[in-house]
Amino acid sequence: MASLTHYIVLSSILFGLGTIGFCTRRNALILFMSIELMLNAANLMLVAFSNFMADMAGQVMVIFIFAVAAAEVAVGLAILIVLFRHVREVDITKFNVLKW
Amino acid sequence: MEGYLFLIPLIPFIGFLINGLLGQKIGRSGVYCIGCSSIGLAFLFSILAVYQLACSPAEDRLLVQTLWSWITVGNLNIDMALMIDPLSAVMILVVTGVSFVIHIYSIGYMAHDESYWRFFSYLNMFVFFMIMLVLGSNYIVMFVGWEGVGLASYLLIGFWYKENVNADAGKKAFIVNRIGDFGFLLGMFLMFITFGSLSYLDVFPKAVHMYEHGMLAMNSPVMIAICLLLFLGATGKSAQIPLFVWLPDAMAGPTPVSALIHAATMVTAGVYMVARTNVLYTLAPTALLVLVLMSAATAFIAATIGILQNDIKRVLAYSTVSQLGYMFIGVSVAAYGAGIFHLMTHAFFKACLFLCAGSVIHAMGGDQDMRSMGGLWKKIPITYITMLFATIAISGIPPFAGFFSKDEILWKAFTFPYYPVVGKIVWFIGVLAAGITAFYMFRLIFMTFHGKFRGTEEQAHHLHESPLNMTGPLMILAFGSVFGGWLGIPHLIGSLFGHVPNVLENFFEPVFANSHEIIAAYAGVHHHSTVVEWVLMAGSVAVAIGGIFLAYHIYIRRVDVLPEKLAETYSIYHKLVYNKYFVDEIYYYVVVLPFYYLSMFFWKVVDAFCIDGVGVNGQAWLVQRGSGALRLVQNGYVQTYGAFMLLGLVVMLWFFIV
Amino acid sequence: MIDMDLYFWVFASMSVLAGLFTIAARDALPSAMGLLTVFIALASLYLHLHAPLIAIFQVAIYAGAILILVVFVIMLLMAPGERLAAIQANVSYRGAGALLGLCLIGLVAVGTKGVSEIVSMKALPEGFGNPSMFGDLFFRDFLLHFEVVSVLLLVALIGGIYLCKKKL
Numbered sequence: 001m002a003s004l005t006h007y008i009v010l011s012s013i014l015f016g017l018g019t020i021g022f023c024t025r026r027n028a029l030i031l032f033m034s035i036e037l038m039l040n041a042a043n044l045m046l047v048a049f050s051n052f053m054a055d056m057a058g059q060v061m062v063i064f065i066f067a068v069a070a071a072e073v074a075v076g077l078a079i080l081i082v083l084f085r086h087v088r089e090v091d092i093t094k095f096n097v098l099k100w
Numbered sequence: 101m102e103g104y105l106f107l108i109p110l111i112p113f114i115g116f117l118i119n120g121l122l123g124q125k126i127g128r129s130g131v132y133c134i135g136c137s138s139i140g141l142a143f144l145f146s147i148l149a150v151y152q153l154a155c156s157p158a159e160d161r162l163l164v165q166t167l168w169s170w171i172t173v174g175n176l177n178i179d180m181a182l183m184i185d186p187l188s189a190v191m192i193l194v195v196t197g198v199s200f201v202i203h204i205y206s207i208g209y210m211a212h213d214e215s216y217w218r219f220f221s222y223l224n225m226f227v228f229f230m231i232m233l234v235l236g237s238n239y240i241v242m243f244v245g246w247e248g249v250g251l252a253s254y255l256l257i258g259f260w261y262k263e264n265v266n267a268d269a270g271k272k273a274f275i276v277n278r279i280g281d282f283g284f285l286l287g288m289f290l291m292f293i294t295f296g297s298l299s300y301l302d303v304f305p306k307a308v309h310m311y312e313h314g315m316l317a318m319n320s321p322v323m324i325a326i327c328l329l330l331f332l333g334a335t336g337k338s339a340q341i342p343l344f345v346w347l348p349d350a351m352a353g354p355t356p357v358s359a360l361i362h363a364a365t366m367v368t369a370g371v372y373m374v375a376r377t378n379v380l381y382t383l384a385p386t387a388l389l390v391l392v393l394m395s396a397a398t399a400f401i402a403a404t405i406g407i408l409q410n411d412i413k414r415v416l417a418y419s420t421v422s423q424l425g426y427m428f429i430g431v432s433v434a435a436y437g438a439g440i441f442h443l444m445t446h447a448f449f450k451a452c453l454f455l456c457a458g459s460v461i462h463a464m465g466g467d468q469d470m471r472s473m474g475g476l477w478k479k480i481p482i483t484y485i486t487m488l489f490a491t492i493a494i495s496g497i498p499p500f501a502g503f504f505s506k507d508e509i510l511w512k513a514f515t516f517p518y519y520p521v522v523g524k525i526v527w528f529i530g531v532l533a534a535g536i537t538a539f540y541m542f543r544l545i546f547m548t549f550h551g552k553f554r555g556t557e558e559q560a561h562h563l564h565e566s567p568l569n570m571t572g573p574l575m576i577l578a579f580g581s582v583f584g585g586w587l588g589i590p591h592l593i594g595s596l597f598g599h600v601p602n603v604l605e606n607f608f609e610p611v612f613a614n615s616h617e618i619i620a621a622y623a624g625v626h627h628h629s630t631v632v633e634w635v636l637m638a639g640s641v642a643v644a645i646g647g648i649f650l651a652y653h654i655y656i657r658r659v660d661v662l663p664e665k666l667a668e669t670y671s672i673y674h675k676l677v678y679n680k681y682f683v684d685e686i687y688y689y690v691v692v693l694p695f696y697y698l699s700m701f702f703w704k705v706v707d708a709f710c711i712d713g714v715g716v717n718g719q720a721w722l723v724q725r726g727s728g729a730l731r732l733v734q735n736g737y738v739q740t741y742g743a744f745m746l747l748g749l750v751v752m753l754w755f756f757i758v
Numbered sequence: 759m760i761d762m763d764l765y766f767w768v769f770a771s772m773s774v775l776a777g778l779f780t781i782a783a784r785d786a787l788p789s790a791m792g793l794l795t796v797f798i799a800l801a802s803l804y805l806h807l808h809a810p811l812i813a814i815f816q817v818a819i820y821a822g823a824i825l826i827l828v829v830f831v832i833m834l835l836m837a838p839g840e841r842l843a844a845i846q847a848n849v850s851y852r853g854a855g856a857l858l859g860l861c862l863i864g865l866v867a868v869g870t871k872g873v874s875e876i877v878s879m880k881a882l883p884e885g886f887g888n889p890s891m892f893g894d895l896f897f898r899d900f901l902l903h904f905e906v907v908s909v910l911l912l913v914a915l916i917g918g919i920y921l922c923k924k925k926l
Binding site: 735742746747758 | 851858868
């Protein structure tokens with residue numbers, strides 16, 4: 001039986017992969033996908049703890065995270081499309097105007 | 101019965117406020133009236149106080165009025181309290197009386213000046229502070245008055261401030277005074293540490309008590325230190341060596357100011373202070389030795405400078421320095437009463453001399469150079485006669501006032517109980533200086549009033565006698581110069597006329613009793629032969645008459661030839677003395693310039709560069725550069741920001757886990 | 759070895775490999791496929807963790823809605839065959855971020871060494887993870903949270919419409 005430790009390590013590996021992808025890739029859409037990966041890792045951790053502590057609150061929170069993630073993806077992709085109309089690029093290193 | 105004491109300083113203070121704030125509104129006559137009547141009222145109250153004192157027996161001659169408790173900090177308890185004893189009684193009469201006369205003179209003198217109201221308010225302020233100085237019952241109130249008269253002096257010397265020379269003279273007076281005040285303050289601090297109090301009624305009995313019970317030795321270092329530090333303050337205020345340089349320059353002020361402040365009252369504050377502190381000085385003979393040598397030197401050197409000055413007021417200024425030297429000789433041979441006696445007679449004849457000089461200058465249309473005067477006695481007779489009387493008084497010719505006071509000082513110097521040999525040397529220097537005094541004062545008379553008129557035509561037309569409000573005071577002061585000395589007739593002469601008492605000495609007895617006892621116990625009572633006393637008296641009179649005759653010879657009989665010939669023959673000495681021994685130049689190079697460079701250093705390097713440049717502006721520069729470097733982190737890339745967030749997360753986790 | 763939770767290990771390794779593929783794929787579409795695999799693997803793991811409703815929602819929402827949306831946008835924005843040029847800008851910070859991600863994994867892995875001794879499995883009540891339990895919780899204890907999230911979704915809806923209008 002996989003103990004809690006296994007689930008925590010798995011979750012952290014997935015989260016770490018998500019952050020590495022976020023920091024490394026230049027394609028905006030792959031960036032979004034890395035963010036989803038991070039969110040899913042968090043979900044996994046919550047469900048694991050909910051299971052091992054016999055508390056339903058963890059699973060309830062996961063539902064909320066689903067909703068938030070859906071909203072975030074919708075709005076984020078909408079912004080990306082509007083940007084794309086102007087810049088014609090999905091390379092985020094071209095979006096560096098908001099600086100000093 | 102001392103409840104009215106506070107009115108003596110208060111009334112001039114109110115006069116000062118009214119004249120200062122409302123002077124321009126109440127007009128000339130209003131200002132004159134308030135200015136003079138306030139001093140007149142103060143004079144009347146002083147007479148009342150002195151009368152009360154005179155009626156009491158010797159031990160009870162003391163009136164103290166405590167107004168309020170001023171400073172109470174730890175062990176330091178200082179009250180605003182006024183005290184009249186015989187010493188301050190004489191001082192207050194001199195101050196208010198001479199001030200009153202000079203105020204009346206100023207009505208005439210400032211009749212054409214547009215800032216008359218400022219003048220009278222400053223004069224009233226001065227009298228207020230001088231009264232505080234004299235009436236204070238502790239050293240702090242005296243110091244308040246001390247500083248206040250310095251302020252009034254500065255304001256009045258630079259009265260015509262639109263000329264740079266006058267403003268500079270005022271500054272010089274104040275700054276040199278301040279140097280002396282530093283010594284005064286240190287002396288006060290030391291006194292407080294030694295005796296635990298600064299009130300006269302505490303310190304002096306305690307000092308006597310400590311001495312009699314062996315807790316305080318004669319000539320102890322702390323006493324010497326206190327006395328010498330206080331004397332430093334006196335050299336600044338009373339224009340002794342080394343801090344006398346401000347007094348000749350102070351002649352830039354109006355003549356009534358010179359008469360009042362720099363002849364009769366303010367400069368005598370140092371003498372008053374030493375006389376007040378007589379117990380401590382008696383307990384420190386070494387300090388008295390230093391004082392007597394310095395004051396004898398001052399008396400002599402100032403007299404020598406006076407013989408060659410051409411400005412009539414400068415001659416009188418150096419004469420004041422010299423006479424102050426005499427007063428200090430008096431108090432430093434432990435003859436405190438004699439010093440105050442000379443203070444009183446000097447107030448009369450010096451104020452008279454200055455006011456007469458003012459009258460002469462008024463007649464000459466503002467010219468002060470004696471080389472353009474001459475033969476004025478026909479045109480301004482009243483001035484001439486009063487000035488002549490005052491000059492005879494200052495030369496020490498009996499029976500005028502100066503003779504009695506000067507002679508008493510010289511006799512007491514000759515019989516100095518602590519250092520007899522030094523006393524005799526000081527006597528000799530004093531007699532020489534007396535002769536020189538007679539010489540230059542009569543030189544002044546002869547150059548101004550006798551001989552041929554050397555001025556311009558229009559000046560000759562302008563010559564006229566001064567109005568009554570100017571000649572009246574002259575006559576009053578001349579009267580004092582003639583008869584004022586009769587208050588202190590020495591026993592020698594008094595016994596000739598059948599037990600005429602020395603009024604002043606008897607009046608002063610309770611104030612100086614402790615000192616006389618200490619001296620009698622320490623140095624023994626000597627009986628001096630009356631023959632010696634007569635011989636010395638005759639000798640000093642003879643020297644004075646010799647000086648007068650020498651002046652007559654040079655400036656009347658051989659006036660066309662002799663002055664220039666003497667100047668050529670002794671040209672080096674002539675140049676040295678004419679340039680006042682180059683004292684001002686020496687001070688400039690030795691003291692003023694180093695300070696100037698030091699201040700420039702502090703300004704340019706320490707303030708402008710270090711504090712402003714490095715400290716204040718440097719901080720700003722640092723912040724600017726720092727933030728300029730830091731803002732480059734915001735490079736607009738999302739992934740940079742994500743990396744930083746991750747960094748924060750890792751650091752936090754590190755702290756929790758590791 | 760038989761005790762080993764085979765179910766867990768299979769789906770765990772599937773999700774890790776798929777995650778690696780997601781972040782390392784050259785084009786966007788293969789990356790999306792990798793992400794799909796991750797979602798399905800995680801749904802299976804949820805099933806194993808007595809959370810059936812979560813598993814269904816995972817497939818329905820994530821794989822069925824979010825991923826579809828992402829794929830739509832990929833097909834909208836990126837012409838096929840178009841590849842981004844090699845790594846150029848902002849290398850230092852991106853490299854630092856990657857390194858820090860690895861640090862993160864290492865930290866958590868090291869830090870959770872003794873967790874399983876402390877937290878032992880409790881007995882699960884009857885009906886754990888069933889929709890009825892969810893209903894209970896949503897409409898009693900977490901009612902406010904529920905309503906707020908619905909408002910959030912409304913806001914996202916409006917925002918999405920507003921952002922993509924040609925003329926307002």
